[in-house]
Amino acid sequence: MGLGDTLRQQLAANALKRQLDRATDAAATPGVSEAQAAASAQTRSARSRFEVMPQYQQVRLMRELGETLRVESPFFRVHDGIAGATTQIGGRDYVNFANYSYLGFAGDPVIASRAKAAIDRYGTSASASRIVAGERPVHRELERALAAFYETDDCVAFVSGHATNVTVIGSLFGPGDLIVHDALAHNSIVQGAQLSGAKRLSFAHNDWQALDDLLTRVRREYRNVLIAIEGLYSMDGDLPDLERFCEVKERHGAFLLVDEAHSLGVLGATGRGIREHCGVASERVDLWMGTMSKTLAGCGGFIAGCQPLADMLRNLAPGFLYSVGLAPALAEASLAALEALIAQPERVARLRERGHQFLAEARAAGLNVGTSAGYAVVPVIAGSSVKAAQWANALFEEGINVQPIFYPAVEEKAARLRFFICSTHEAEQISRTVAAVARLAAG
Incomplete structure (x- = not known):
């Protein structure tokens, strides 16, 4: 869906709102027919439906954007077992960079x-x-x-x-x-x-x-x-x-x-x-x-x-x-x-080692990690919401689970993959992940 399509949908939504406003005003005008009153009542009923609210229109447009671009949603995947450096989704094991159990205590x-x-x-x-x-x-x-x-x-x-x-x-x-x-x-x-x-x-x-x-x-x-x-x-x-x-x-x-x-x-x-x-x-x-x-x-x-x-x-x-x-x-x-x-302060030290490793290897691979200091949270800037979603899905196919961050949570040009590093991640898992992202970034 291009900008023109989005604009047309917004204009259509605005036109619907104006139509609803006019219908409501007409319903309050003396002398309207029974059919007009019924139509106005139906219009008022339509105005109380959640699907006409702007928030739902935003959700709908997001879904349509994904369908148009044929990008599967990476959200709400069902995980089984304990959240940690690895996870299980649909019976398959994944390296997991989408959880907050930074020291493995969960x-x-x-x-x-x-x-x-x-x-x-x-x-x-x-x-x-x-x-x-x-x-x-x-x-x-x-x-x-x-x-x-x-x-x-x-x-x-x-x-x-x-x-x-x-x-x-x-x-x-x-x-x-x-x-x-x-x-x-x-x-x-x-x-x-x-x-x-x-x-x-x-x-x-x-x-x-x-x-x-x-x-x-x-x-x-x-x-x-x-x-x-x-x-x-x-x-x-x-x-x-x-x-x-x-x-x-x-x-x-x-x-x-x-x-x-x-x-x-x-x-x-x-x-x-x-x-x-x-x-x-x-x-x-x-x-x-x-x-x-x-x-x-x-x-x-x-x-x-x-x-x-x-x-x-x-x-x-x-x-x-x-x-x-x-x-x-x-x-x-x-x-x-x-x-x-x-x-157990050694867990904190191990987390610091893993975070710094991810940051150093990502920079060495030419990835844009923004201003990250390499402590548990390292973003990789993709540059667009579509690219971030595509990268996340491609990594998922390789057995790596990471979530993309889209506009409006961040600016469109700052859309990214966000990696949460845990002390329980192995050095090999981090190196393999960075290499996989670098291949995607290289096109």
């Missing part, structure tokens, strides 16, 4: 046995919000362990990583405040900022000087200011200069949130994240956010910080107050994974 037998024991003790669900009747010992054990890990007063665990940013940002800040975030910040940060009602501005990716300039101009106009950045960016695999961002935050009297979803267990000699990598004291960051679905082999999110922050979130954040408590088995799994991370 399939660890010790962690699994502790989760099973938690099911025997607590059941499969907390069955209530924690403030009402869902509190279990393992919740506080996990939170205390995370607070100690981050060297903070306390920590609050939530049932969803995405919802953690949404509810925390949305409940702490509001009209009269300002939220400034990296231009490539995760959707959850943007959604939380929008929910809050605060003014939202973005700054150029990883550009602390642009942030400094922005706050110099506008800081005085707002009561509270939140700066939101990430420890490791999941699209590009690069990281900010945390020391500089802390200096900007301190100079302008702002709060700083660092999303460590992809940097916990990945950055730093012992996996303590970007603060260890950059040599920055924990207390210089106000909100340490992280997820338990990556390195920590579970599901959910958390905020670690000072005691007043934790007290507010535990008693007022809607995503905590009105949501069921984290499933005890998942809390136990993440607690076990955190303890294993602390006890």
Whole structure:
């Protein structure tokens, strides 16, 4: 489907909308016939169907684009077994670069046995919000362990990583405040900022000087200011200069949130994240956010910080107050994974070796890896959504599972394959994969 076809479809959709608007206006006009009224009623009914909504039109156009170009969708493939360096799809084994089990804990037998024991003790669900009747010992054990890990007063665990940013940002800040975030910040940060009602501005990716300039101009106009950045960016695999961002935050009297979803267990000699990598004291960051679905082999999110922050979130954040408590088995799994991370820093070192290997071999092969630093996330820029999909499907035929990233998640010219590297990947698997991508890129 070319641009002209897409434009014609959009014009047709606009024409339909105008037709529906006219029909609705006619239905409200006195003196219309019974047949006209019936037709108007039918039109009103059509307007309440989901298939006429713009969001569905977008999904439909994406499907038609794939059919026209004869590119099979690489999404929603059903995996069997444990997510890791390999996976099984349709009875066939694949090298897997589409999972977040960075240190291999998701399939660890010790962690699994502790989760099973938690099911025997607590059941499969907390069955209530924690403030009402869902509190279990393992919740506080996990939170205390995370607070100690981050060297903070306390920590609050939530049932969803995405919802953690949404509810925390949305409940702490509001009209009269300002939220400034990296231009490539995760959707959850943007959604939380929008929910809050605060003014939202973005700054150029990883550009602390642009942030400094922005706050110099506008800081005085707002009561509270939140700066939101990430420890490791999941699209590009690069990281900010945390020391500089802390200096900007301190100079302008702002709060700083660092999303460590992809940097916990990945950055730093012992996996303590970007603060260890950059040599920055924990207390210089106000909100340490992280997820338990990556390195920590579970599901959910958390905020670690000072005691007043934790007290507010535990008693007022809607995503905590009105949501069921984290499933005890998942809390136990993440607690076990955190303890294993602390006890086994060699996994972090092996992950770093594998990530750097992928990056070095990809560059040597002439592949465009963007700004990746080679820590767990390495993109290969294809240059178009169609090419990214074609490459992903071709690799799948060779027994390599990797997901493409299309527009609008990234700019069309930045469409890519996104490789998640695990400590459990073998050096040979990485070399074979890079060689296969290089053949595709060479045409």
